[in-house]
Amino acid sequence: MDIQKVVPEGKLPGSAVPYFIRSGEGERYLVGGLVADLVARGNDTGELFEAAVLTGGRDANFPLHTHARTHEALLVLDGEVELWLGQEHYLLIQGDYASIPEGTPHAFSMRSHRTRLVSWSTGKEMSSLYKALGQPYAGHVQPPDAKPELSRELLKKAEASADVRFTGKAPGRGTPKRVTNGTLPGRKAPYVLASGEGERLVAGDQLFSFLGDSRTSDGRFLIVMTEGPSGPMIPAHFHEKHTETFMCLDGSMTMRVNDQTLTLSPGDFVHAPARTIHAYQLNSHYTRFVGLLTPGLFEPFFRTLGDPYTAYVYPRTPPPFRFDRVLSKLDQLDLKLIAPPAPAK
Amino acid sequence: MDIQKVVPEGKLPGSAVPYFIRSGEGERYLVGGLVADLVARGNDTGELFEAAVLTGGRDANFPLHTHARTHEALLVLDGEVELWLGQEHYLLIQGDYASIPEGTPHAFSMRSHRTRLVSWSTGKEMSSLYKALGQPYAGHVQPPDAKPELSRELLKKAEASADVRFTGKAPGRGTPKRVTNGTLPGRKAPYVLASGEGERLVAGDQLFSFLGDSRTSDGRFLIVMTEGPSGPMIPAHFHEKHTETFMCLDGSMTMRVNDQTLTLSPGDFVHAPARTIHAYQLNSHYTRFVGLLTPGLFEPFFRTLGDPYTAYVYPRTPPPFRFDRVLSKLDQLDLKLIAPPAPAK
Numbered sequence: 237m238d239i240q241k242v243v244p245e246g247k248l249p250g251s252a253v254p255y256f257i258r259s260g261e262g263e264r265y266l267v268g269g270l271v272a273d274l275v276a277r278g279n280d281t282g283e284l285f286e287a288a289v290l291t292g293g294r295d296a297n298f299p300l301h302t303h304a305r306t307h308e309a310l311l312v313l314d315g316e317v318e319l320w321l322g323q324e325h326y327l328l329i330q331g332d333y334a335s336i337p338e339g340t341p342h343a344f345s346m347r348s349h350r351t352r353l354v355s356w357s358t359g360k361e362m363s364s365l366y367k368a369l370g371q372p373y374a375g376h377v378q379p380p381d382a383k384p385e386l387s388r389e390l391l392k393k394a395e396a397s398a399d400v401r402f403t404g405k406a407p408g409r410g411t412p413k414r415v416t417n418g419t420l421p422g423r424k425a426p427y428v429l430a431s432g433e434g435e436r437l438v439a440g441d442q443l444f445s446f447l448g449d450s451r452t453s454d455g456r457f458l459i460v461m462t463e464g465p466s467g468p469m470i471p472a473h474f475h476e477k478h479t480e481t482f483m484c485l486d487g488s489m490t491m492r493v494n495d496q497t498l499t500l501s502p503g504d505f506v507h508a509p510a511r512t513i514h515a516y517q518l519n520s521h522y523t524r525f526v527g528l529l530t531p532g533l534f535e536p537f538f539r540t541l542g543d544p545y546t547a548y549v550y551p552r553t554p555p556p557f558r559f560d561r562v563l564s565k566l567d568q569l570d571l572k573l574i575a576p577p578a579p580a581k
Numbered sequence: 582m583d584i585q586k587v588v589p590e591g592k593l594p595g596s597a598v599p600y601f602i603r604s605g606e607g608e609r610y611l612v613g614g615l616v617a618d619l620v621a622r623g624n625d626t627g628e629l630f631e632a633a634v635l636t637g638g639r640d641a642n643f644p645l646h647t648h649a650r651t652h653e654a655l656l657v658l659d660g661e662v663e664l665w666l667g668q669e670h671y672l673l674i675q676g677d678y679a680s681i682p683e684g685t686p687h688a689f690s691m692r693s694h695r696t697r698l699v700s701w702s703t704g705k706e707m708s709s710l711y712k713a714l715g716q717p718y719a720g721h722v723q724p725p726d727a728k729p730e731l732s733r734e735l736l737k738k739a740e741a742s743a744d745v746r747f748t749g750k751a752p753g754r755g756t757p758k759r760v761t762n763g764t765l766p767g768r769k770a771p772y773v774l775a776s777g778e779g780e781r782l783v784a785g786d787q788l789f790s791f792l793g794d795s796r797t798s799d800g801r802f803l804i805v806m807t808e809g810p811s812g813p814m815i816p817a818h819f820h821e822k823h824t825e826t827f828m829c830l831d832g833s834m835t836m837r838v839n840d841q842t843l844t845l846s847p848g849d850f851v852h853a854p855a856r857t858i859h860a861y862q863l864n865s866h867y868t869r870f871v872g873l874l875t876p877g878l879f880e881p882f883f884r885t886l887g888d889p890y891t892a893y894v895y896p897r898t899p900p901p902f903r904f905d906r907v908l909s910k911l912d913q914l915d916l917k918l919i920a921p922p923a924p925a926k
Contacts, residue, residue, distance in 0.1 A: 432694030
């Protein structure tokens with residue numbers, strides 16, 4: 237098997253190879269009142285997906301719009317966000333999640349002086365949206381005098397080059413509902429999840445939460461949150477058929493990515509396309525990371541390894557780690573283990 | 582001048598010397614549904630102040646109580662907290678702040694599955710509160726089956742050994758108000774501040790926000806938030822008369838503390854008592870830390886160095902750094918600069 241190098245830190249590769257981008261070091265655009273930090277563009281992922289971190293202050297917003305082909309998912313990293321989603325109007329805070337299938341009208345407006353969210357999207361048509369609406373930007377936070385308005389001309393320009401249609405209607409006013417939902421809808425539909433919610437499984441001392449599963453994305457992707465205490469490196473492995481990404485949210489984690497060892501702090505991002513050897517280790521007393529896995533075919537692995545879990549924090553007394561359950565069906569689960577290197581003499 | 586060593590990482594010193602504690606590594610107690618991680622006890626600070634990080638899940642709470650002598654201040658680090666403060670009932674999220682002068686009835690209840698806040702308090706009587714109400718605890722998060730109730734016997738025990746009086750009344754129900762306030766009251770009174778608010782000053786590329794000032798604490802302490810982009814180490818210095826603390830909240834920072842160089846990640850804590858040589862450097866594109874400074878006599882330094890600032894994010898184009906303004910009154914401002922070491926040959 238060929239081993240791809242991880243491209244140098246701080247540089248998006250422009251082809252679908254493994255790479256590592258530190259927090260804030262993606263390709264950036266100033267879009268109205270917010271900074272769109274592209275950490276994965278279509279040409280970095282073989283057009284499988286894109287990802288961007290959006291940072292803005294109060295009133296930074298995206299007006300009401302619809303994607304015809306792009307399924308988007310949002311996770312609030314910091315602050316408070318008003319989200320209009322279909323007929324609903326929500327207030328999201330740090331850790332809250334939204335799934336926005338293609339064809340769903342949506343808009344958001346940031347409420348906090350420092351608001352951050354990560355947006356994952358299928359395909360390759362969201363980067364061009366930020367490029368059309370924004371200007372290349374060297375900064376990492378919005379300028380103090382940022383103006384949140386996006387002109388009608390800019391919206392038209394974006395419609396011509398990206399998968400977006402602005403409805404022209406203002407989103408409804410009124411009091412948004414705080415997100416309280418805890419369960420996935422079991423089919424592709426717009427939904428929100430409160431922080432810490434989703435379908436939870438435990439495997440050893442780690443808690444996995446599906447924020448998005450194969451049913452809610454028609455098999456296109458999974459969004460999985462992982463949390464746990466410090467522990468050993470998991471076994472190095474690769475996947476033949478699906479791509480994984482890792483964004484550290486709390487604490488610190490070490491990753492092996494092909495022949496490199498990387499340390500991730502909050503906001504740091506790793507892209508591990510199919511056939512990338514990888515493994516992770518949680519370093520802090522509470523470490524948390526979130527990943528998009530695409531296509532969404534790795535769900536049976538988690539269901540085989542883990543057990544349903546009702547609590548909302550990693551276990552104090554871990555159940556036995558049942559890796560034996562997956563060993564008998566590695567191929568079926570799209571998992572290839574790498575033999576550990578021979579011990580040094 | 583004697584130079585104290587920074588005591589080894591991961592160990593509270595038991596005397597008022599400089600020290601460094603990584604996130605989660607203080608002295609821990611399980612108090613009902615929450616973990617109280619004491620990062621500064623009275624005997625670590627010469628009885629000047631104490632500090633604890635409280636981590637819990639939904640419904641972890643502290644019932645209605647009053648401190649007769651202790652002024653407490655809270656900053657929400659993660660999640661959502663209901664706070665009863667005097668006659669008010671608030672909903673606080675990440676970044677929101679509360680000042681709770683002695684004699685103010687207050688209670689809180691965590692609303693998120695992962696909720697964290699830092700509590701600073703004057704004097705030496707809060708650690709004994711957590712010790713009386715809790716049990717020593719080796720974990721770093723609450724157990725999945727944590728019970729939030731604190732028995733009447735425990736509350737009585739705490740009243741006998743700590744500066745606390747439980748009122749016995751349940752806090753009022755109803756809908757809490759989201760925190761929106763942006764200004765300090767100008768006198769010692771209970772108040773809350775929304776995330777990013779407070780009195781803001783800019784000096785070079787760094788934004789300083791007073792969450793608590795000398796007027797709101799009768800000169801006992803300041804609570805100052807600092808944010809900025811990556812930059813050089815500030816000049817090494819010490820203070821004759823006041824103690825400073827540093828808790829990293831976002832990004833990464835390097836500190837010189839006497840003869841050691843430390844790297845702080847979110848949640849890591851440094852205690853720099855009077856006469857500790859120290860300096861800091863912000864490493865990330867967005868780094869933020871918060872400090873308690875006690876007694877509250879260093880406010881004129883910030884007012885001399887900085888200029889009033891109305892925006893909510895560090896400046897894109899920094900104004901000139903006017904260190905010249907403080908150089909002429911170092912003694913008056915309680916600032917002693919350390920000559921830079923001679924360049925290596």
